[in-house]
Amino acid sequence: MKGVLAAALALVSCGYHVAGHTSVLPQTAHTICIPAFNNATVHYNITDRLPEAIAREFIARTPYRIVPDPNTADLVLRGTVLNYIAGVAVVDPATGRATATDLHVFLKIELVERATGKVLYSRPSMDARERYEVSENEQQYFDESGPAVDRLARFVAQQVVSGILSGF
DSSP: OHHHHHHHHHHHHTTOOOTTOSOOSOTTOOEEEOOOOEESSSOOTHHHHHHHHHHHHHHHHOSOEEOSOTTTOSEEEEEEEEEEEEEEEEEOTTTOOEEEEEEEEEEEEEEEETTTOOEEEEEEEEEEEEEEEOOSOGGGOOOOHHHHHHHHHHHHHHHHHHHHHHTO
């Protein structure tokens, strides 16, 4: 028992803390603007879906208000879709047709304090992946790429907001 107490005291006295439990957001910040992301690809729909998903995640998990004008926000989260790759992941050996496709998106994300220009959070090379099935029946074909982009956007939103809130 004395050993456990001594270890606990040593950890407290040396300033030990669990990593990632410090928010990078200043206490004076109350509003965030998340404009449409820049796009270095030819895939246009993802640049709107990512900010929308991130805004919903901030609304669900934080007290911050999302505002449309970056000039009135305390914080501005900007992003760029650097690359968007969609490729066949699984092929049916009997028919030679694709049965699954992988989406792989590369992003750059930055959260900036508007008043000072200070970068509070940066992910210069974030990547996210999502797989979706391709119908083998042409008469029952449904393009699953849109819902896959939505799932990918929700995943990115969870990762970005968690990273910002935890200081990673």
